[in-house]
Amino acid sequence: MIWQNLIDKTLQPLDISNSISEVKSVFKTSTFNHLPVFKKGVFKGSINIDDLIDLDKDAPLSEFKYLIEVFYAEAHKTNLDLIHEFANHQTNMLPILDQDKNYIGVMKLEDVLDLFGESPFVANEGEVMILRKERTKFSFSEVAQLIETLNAKLSGMYVSYLSKDVVEITVKVEHQSINEILQTFRRYDYQIASEHPEDLFTEDLKEHSDYLNKYLDI
Template structure:
C-alpha cells in the first residue's frame, strides 16, 4: 500500500493566536509530541509539547514564534523519506504538503511503521544475516549472486552501517539451510555480525575454546 492513502485530515491544528494554555490543552488531548501550527488557514510549522513547559500560560503562541519548527514531507516522497524525517525531527507526527506547499493533513508514525511492517522485507519469512566487509571490496551484486548460486532468494537488503573503512549490510534470505550460505560468505572475506543457531563455524569455535580451556586447566 502507498502511504498517501493514510494521510489523516481529521487532526485539529493549533493557531498562532491561541494562548499557551489552549495549546497545552490540545496536547493533553493528543498522543503526539508535535502539533501543526496555522496562521489563519496557512501552515506555519509545528510546535513541540516540551517547549511549552516554562511559558506564561496566558501568552499567545504568536509571541513565541521562535519555537515553531518548519518541517514537513511533500506528497510525492517515499516511505523512506517519511522515516528519515520522523527520525531527524524526533517526532511522531509529520505534516504533509502538496506540490504547491499547501497543507493536506498529517502522517502518524504508527501508520508508517505498520506499512513498513507489511513490506516483503519484514513480512516474508526468512533469515536475517548481517554482513561486514571492507568498503572498497563490497558490492551488492556479489552478495545477491552468492546467495542465489546456493538456490536461496534475497527478500531484501540495505546498508545498516557505513564507515570510512567498512560496510555493514543487512540481508533477508529465503533458504533451506543457512549454514552453507554463511560459510560461503566467509570464504569471500565477509564477517558475519549476526548470530545463527545453525552456524557450524560458531559451534566449532566454541568446541575449540572449550578444549583449550580444559587443556590450560590441566
C-alpha cells in the first residue's frame, strides 16, 4: 500500500480566529501533539499543544502567530521523506499539501511507521549488519556485489552514520552463514560495528585474549 492512501481528510480544522480555549478543546479530541491551522480555509502552519499552556484562554490564536510552525510534506514524497519530516519537527502529525501547496489532509506517524514495517528491509527474515569504512573508499555497488558473490539475498541497506572521514551503513541480508559474509567484508577492509554470536573472528580474538591473560598470570 502507498502512503497516499492513508491520508486522513477528516481532521477537524483550526482557524486562526479560534480562541485558545477552543483550540485546547480540539486537542482534547485528538492524539496529536500538533494540529494544522487555517485562515479562511488557507493552510498557515501547525500549532503545538505544549505552546498553549500559559496563553490567555480567551485570546484568539491570531495573537500568537509566532507560535505557528510551518512544516508539511508534499503528496509526491516518499515514506522516508515523511519520516525525516516527522523527526525534524518532533511531531506525530504531518500536513500533506499538493503541488500547488493546497491542503489535502494529514498523515499520522503511526501509519507511516506501519508501512515502513511492512517493507522487505524490516519484514523479511535476515541478519542485520553494521559496516564501517573510510568514506573515500566506500561504495554501495561493492557492498552489493560482495553479498551477491556469496549467493546471499540483500533485503536493503542505508547510511546510518556519516562523517567527513567515515561512513557507516546498516545492511540486512538473508544467508545461512553470516560468518562467511563478515569475513568477506573484513578482507575488503570493512569494520564490523555490530555484534554477531556466529562471528568466529570475534570468538578467535576472545580465545587469544584469554590465552594471553593466562600467560601473563603465570
